[in-house]
Amino acid sequence: MIFFATPGSDPAARIAGRNAAQETVQAIRKDFGFDKPLPVQYAIMMKKLFVTRDLTSFVNRGLEVVPQVMRAAPITLSLVFGAAVLWVFGSIAVGVLAAMYRDTVIDKGLMILALIGVSMPVFWLGELMNLVSQSRFHDTWLFSWVPGLGYKPFFDGPWMWFKTLVIPWFTLAALYIGIYGRVLRANLVEAYQEDYVRTARAKGLSPGRVMLRHALRMSMIPFVTMFGLDFGVLVGGAALLTEVVFGLNGVGRLTYQAMLNLDLPMILATVMYASFFVVVTNAIVDIIYVVIDPRVRGH
Amino acid sequence: MTDAALTVNPAEPKPRVGQSPMRRAWLILSRDKAAIGAFVVLMVIVLACLAAPLYAKYVAKSDPFRSNLSGSIEIDGKAEKIMQASTTGLGLGVTPIGPTWHGQYMLGADNQGRDVAARLLYGGRNSLLISSAATLICLVLAATIGISAGFFGGWVDMVLSRILEVLWAFPVYLLAISLSIVLLSQTIVLGPIEISSGSLALPIVIIGIIFVPYIARPVRGRVLSLRESEFVLAARGLGIPRWRILIKDILPNVTTTLIVYIPIMMALNIVTESALSFLSIGVQPPEASWGTIIQDGQGLLYTRPMVALAPGIAIVLTVLALNVLGDSVRDALDPRTKMR
Amino acid sequence: MEKSANAPLLDVQGLSVSFATDRGRVKAIDDVSFRVEKGEILSIVGESGSGKSVTLLSLLGLNDPKTTFVDGSVAFQGKRLLELPDRALRRLRGKEIGLISQDPMTALTPVYTIGWQIAEQIRTHENVSKKAARLRAVELLASVGLPNPNEAVDRYPHQLSGGMRQRAVIAMALSCSPSLLVADEPTTALDVTVQAQVLDLLLKLRDEFGSAIILITHDMGVVAEVADRVHVMYAGRMVEKGTTTEVFDQPMHPYSWGLMASIPPLFGEKPARLPSISGMPPTPQQAPTGCGFAPRCRFARPECEARPPTRRDGDHSALCVLDGAERAAARRAVLGHEVDA
Numbered sequence: 010m011i012f013f014a015t016p017g018s019d020p021a022a023r024i025a026g027r028n029a030a031q032e033t034v035q036a037i038r039k040d041f042g043f044d045k046p047l048p049v050q051y052a053i054m055m056k057k058l059f060v061t062r063d064l065t066s067f068v069n070r071g072l073e074v075v076p077q078v079m080r081a082a083p084i085t086l087s088l089v090f091g092a093a094v095l096w097v098f099g100s101i102a103v104g105v106l107a108a109m110y111r112d113t114v115i116d117k118g119l120m121i122l123a124l125i126g127v128s129m130p131v132f133w134l135g136e137l138m139n140l141v142s143q144s145r146f147h148d149t150w151l152f153s154w155v156p157g158l159g160y161k162p163f164f165d166g167p168w169m170w171f172k173t174l175v176i177p178w179f180t181l182a183a184l185y186i187g188i189y190g191r192v193l194r195a196n197l198v199e200a201y202q203e204d205y206v207r208t209a210r211a212k213g214l215s216p217g218r219v220m221l222r223h224a225l226r227m228s229m230i231p232f233v234t235m236f237g238l239d240f241g242v243l244v245g246g247a248a249l250l251t252e253v254v255f256g257l258n259g260v261g262r263l264t265y266q267a268m269l270n271l272d273l274p275m276i277l278a279t280v281m282y283a284s285f286f287v288v289v290t291n292a293i294v295d296i297i298y299v300v301i302d303p304r305v306r307g308h
Numbered sequence: 309m310t311d312a313a314l315t316v317n318p319a320e321p322k323p324r325v326g327q328s329p330m331r332r333a334w335l336i337l338s339r340d341k342a343a344i345g346a347f348v349v350l351m352v353i354v355l356a357c358l359a360a361p362l363y364a365k366y367v368a369k370s371d372p373f374r375s376n377l378s379g380s381i382e383i384d385g386k387a388e389k390i391m392q393a394s395t396t397g398l399g400l401g402v403t404p405i406g407p408t409w410h411g412q413y414m415l416g417a418d419n420q421g422r423d424v425a426a427r428l429l430y431g432g433r434n435s436l437l438i439s440s441a442a443t444l445i446c447l448v449l450a451a452t453i454g455i456s457a458g459f460f461g462g463w464v465d466m467v468l469s470r471i472l473e474v475l476w477a478f479p480v481y482l483l484a485i486s487l488s489i490v491l492l493s494q495t496i497v498l499g500p501i502e503i504s505s506g507s508l509a510l511p512i513v514i515i516g517i518i519f520v521p522y523i524a525r526p527v528r529g530r531v532l533s534l535r536e537s538e539f540v541l542a543a544r545g546l547g548i549p550r551w552r553i554l555i556k557d558i559l560p561n562v563t564t565t566l567i568v569y570i571p572i573m574m575a576l577n578i579v580t581e582s583a584l585s586f587l588s589i590g591v592q593p594p595e596a597s598w599g600t601i602i603q604d605g606q607g608l609l610y611t612r613p614m615v616a617l618a619p620g621i622a623i624v625l626t627v628l629a630l631n632v633l634g635d636s637v638r639d640a641l642d643p644r645t646k647m648r
Numbered sequence: 649m650e651k652s653a654n655a656p657l658l659d660v661q662g663l664s665v666s667f668a669t670d671r672g673r674v675k676a677i678d679d680v681s682f683r684v685e686k687g688e689i690l691s692i693v694g695e696s697g698s699g700k701s702v703t704l705l706s707l708l709g710l711n712d713p714k715t716t717f718v719d720g721s722v723a724f725q726g727k728r729l730l731e732l733p734d735r736a737l738r739r740l741r742g743k744e745i746g747l748i749s750q751d752p753m754t755a756l757t758p759v760y761t762i763g764w765q766i767a768e769q770i771r772t773h774e775n776v777s778k779k780a781a782r783l784r785a786v787e788l789l790a791s792v793g794l795p796n797p798n799e800a801v802d803r804y805p806h807q808l809s810g811g812m813r814q815r816a817v818i819a820m821a822l823s824c825s826p827s828l829l830v831a832d833e834p835t836t837a838l839d840v841t842v843q844a845q846v847l848d849l850l851l852k853l854r855d856e857f858g859s860a861i862i863l864i865t866h867d868m869g870v871v872a873e874v875a876d877r878v879h880v881m882y883a884g885r886m887v888e889k890g891t892t893t894e895v896f897d898q899p900m901h902p903y904s905w906g907l908m909a910s911i912p913p914l915f916g917e918k919p920a921r922l923p924s925i926s927g928m929p930p931t932p933q934q935a936p937t938g939c940g941f942a943p944r945c946r947f948a949r950p951e952c953e954a955r956p957p958t959r960r961d962g963d964h965s966a967l968c969v970l971d972g973a974e975r976a977a978a979r980r981a982v983l984g985h986e987v988d989a
Contacts, residue, residue, distance in 0.1 A: 111714075112714060203754060204749050204750075204751060204754040204755045205754060205755060205756055205757040205758070207705075207710060207747075207749065207755075208747065208749055208755045208756065208757075208817070208820075209757065210710055210741070211708060211710060211741055211742060211746075211747035212741065212742040212768065212769040212772060212820070213738045213739065213740070213741035213742030213743055213769070213772055213773060214738075214742075214768070214769075214772055215738065216734075218772075222768075223757050226757070226759055227757065227758070227759060230759075301759065302758075302759060303758070303759055303804040303806070304758055304759075304804070304806050
């Protein structure tokens with residue numbers, strides 16, 4: 010980890026934060042065992058994170074770290090899950106339509122839209138959405154339902170939760186619909202050159218069935234790999250920019266704040282959280298893989 | 309299908325015998341309307357940004373790097389203050405002038421009373437400079453790492469691949485942010501070179517580093533497959549020294565792969581730069597970039613949206629043009645897509 | 649169209665196929681005519697790029713309609729295939745005309761079981777239950793000689809060997825008892841021993857199901873073994889047509905002579921080197937307007953610049969200026985005495 014590896018600095022001083030009193034630094038050194046060998050340091054750190062959960066942030070005057078991550082996690086999860094649903098269905102629709110109407114106006118139009126989606130910085134799109142929905146057209150019927158920025162917990166009212174997240178979902182999904190739509194179209198077009206699609210067509214199947222049950226079904230295998238990578242990273246905090254623009258205090262923002270303040274315990278906690286989700290999504294992707302691709306099941 | 313008539317894609321221009329791949333790609337590109345259009349758009353943007361000092365001096369008539377809170381300009385014979393009293397809310401405070409659509413303050417002013425249009429052009433210079441320089445760094449690093457790993461194999465490959473994997477596992481933005489924060493907090497001294505925290509070199513280096521794995525890995529793969537290819541094996545069998553094979557056979561092939569990445573990387577870098585600058589850990593004031601201008605405009609979003617909109621539109625146009633160009637270059641150069 | 653009793657199963661007249669390229673249209677198939685009678689095996693022979701596969705794919709409407717232009721007339725059971733709307737053509741595909749692909753490794757969708765893929769075709773054309781379709785699949789697999797068909801239906805393609813997979817592909821093509829089977833180099837990707845088994849299977853199935861078979865191949869041995877009639881294709885044209893006996897005993901076209909000469913003799917002394925035809929076949933865009941084979945032909949002459957005439961000998965015909973005694977002499981020069989007996 011970069012923060013431990015930064016040379017020429019005392020980890021205790023780093024944890025204490027900038028301008029910390031000398032006593033604090035001493036206390037931390039003892040508490041975290043920085044006078045002991047590295048594996049012991051690591052063990053103490055992990056214990057504080059997972060067992061006693063009393064790792065505290067010194068920059069933020071003794072605030073406990075773990076509960077903060079726990080508060081931020083549902084926000085990020087809500088944001089990324091909703092966006093993921095949108096982008097999976099959106100990109101499949103875009104990819105399939107474009108591939109079915111290859112080289113027509115529909116295909117070209119969709120691909121230009123997808124490319125625009127890929128080209129827009131997400132934070133700028135977010136601001137644009139805010140401008141439209143919060144200010145310029147907020148008083149019209151179109152956007153009067155949009156609540157102010159910020160997150161409303163699901164259990165305080167699912168409808169409110171939904172309303173606060175709709176626009177962030179679309180904003181975050183736009184980029185991924187673009188990327189996945191383009192990749193999927195390319196995969197489908199490639200699949201159409203394959204022998205198995207020719208066989209499927211020679212069987213007299215309808216074009217829709219050939220597309221969905223054969224070409225798309227095969228293209229879902231690389232799709233799932235891509236999705237697993239992106240989803241894990243986003244849940245782990247890469248949705249930062251969307252969170253910042255929409256005032257959602259998710260994990261990305263928490264990590265970012267912690268990094269700005271050089272709040273080492275917090276960074277540690279968020280990185281742990283992120284790796285947890287990367288591992289979990291990897292495991293889920295592996296399971297899905299076994300379900301959708303019989304070839305990896307073995308003989 | 310063995311029938312050549314089937315594998316020949318009828319939509320593809322037929323290369324004449326004896327053309328080099330580069331030359332053929334160039335011919336295909338020169339006939340590609342989308343690529344030409346994108347190139348023209350890019351050139352217009354680049355030229356406009358290069359002309360930033362001229363614009364500031366002769367059209368905007370103001371220094372886009374000095375705040376101008378008390379000045380006023382004349383529009384259609386009427387004097388207008390650049391910082392106008394707010395008409396919304398409590399009527400306290402000031403709002404910068406909106407777009408005048410005249411030479412001066414064409415796109416309005418930011419909260420420092422600076423000409424947004426002029427800043428946009430100056431910011432574009434930095435955005436383009438950073439993205440091109442970072443692309444160069446990234447490609448050079450990636451090519452070096454990828455070729456070494458692929459060509460020498462063995463422990464060199466082991467070490468380099470592990471390093472790439474570690475970098476790869478870290479989310480790009482978080483990596484960039486942590487690098488920025490670590491690097492921005494101090495002045496770096498590398499022998500005689502001293503990089504101050506406000507230097508443009510920092511975002512260039514950071515952005516140049518973070519995408520290295522994304523390119524080094526395909527380069528390594530390409531080199532590995534080339535190393536096992538018939539013509540390299542034949543060359544080795546003939547006793548041609550390894551460095552000659554590297555230069556004569558492998559480098560030209562890898563170059564093709566790298567060229568395909570140039571426009572895509574430039575696009576990616578512009579977006580990354582703007583994101584870092586938006587988080588105020590990229591380009592540092594007083595320098596401007598499209599990202600910093602969007603950030604300046606964030607506070608004025610509901611009153612003077614043009615401050616944030618204009619640089620965003622500039623980014624979208626540039627990145628869109630680069631992506632279109634990237635698609636065309638890939639189609640023209642990549643032998644895999646040629647079969648479609 | 650009326651379906652008359654003695655009309656051939658498939659009647660192709662003046663079929664031309666061209667591809668759109670950015671340098672204009674390129675002709676891949678030039679004025680090809682042939683017919684297939686019920687229950688017969690017609691073999692189309694030619695080297696790679698001669699347009700064999702393109703011919704067949706355009707019969708089935710499997711070429712990309714955006715870049716491919718097909719002319720001529722194709723009558724199948726009295727229906728004009730080229731003018732048929734997509735829906736009607738789909739009803740024929742898989743039901744009346746079955747396709748057997750060249751490479752069984754890639755011809756099946758890897759994520760579905762063999763049985764599922766066969767049942768899918770049956771249920772597309774017939775209104776039967778899933779269960780019945782599955783039973784039919786098991787029967788079909790048994791009839792193509794797959795051991796353990798009950799187990800094989802639930803196997804994925806990657807779990808079967810190449811020969812087994814090709815049998816599965818054949819079973820699928822047969823699933824709706826088509827009156828015409830189109831086999832695109834069905835044995836090329838297989839081991840020699842498996843090749844023989846698959847050919848035997850095709851012959852057996854022709855007798856059992858009564859399907860006519862169009863067999864595309866570049867393997868003269870395969871042709872001699874199974875075909876009733878042989879058509880030789882070169883550079884998008886059918887240069888020679890006749891029964892297997894006619895073409896093998898009295899080949900009329902210089903290109904056919906080249907093919908015959910390249911078959912190793914069964915008896916007598918083996919030559920040190922088999923004769924080969926020098927040069928490469930032209931690609932569709934550089935095909936000459938005259939005889940396509942002229943640049944490689946030992947007997948080429950100025951007349952070959954023009955479109956070659958059709959020489960007939962009963963039903964046996966060839967596209968070549970050579971005729972009569974001159975042809976016989978030239979043939980003797982290439983093939984020696986053995987075939988001319």
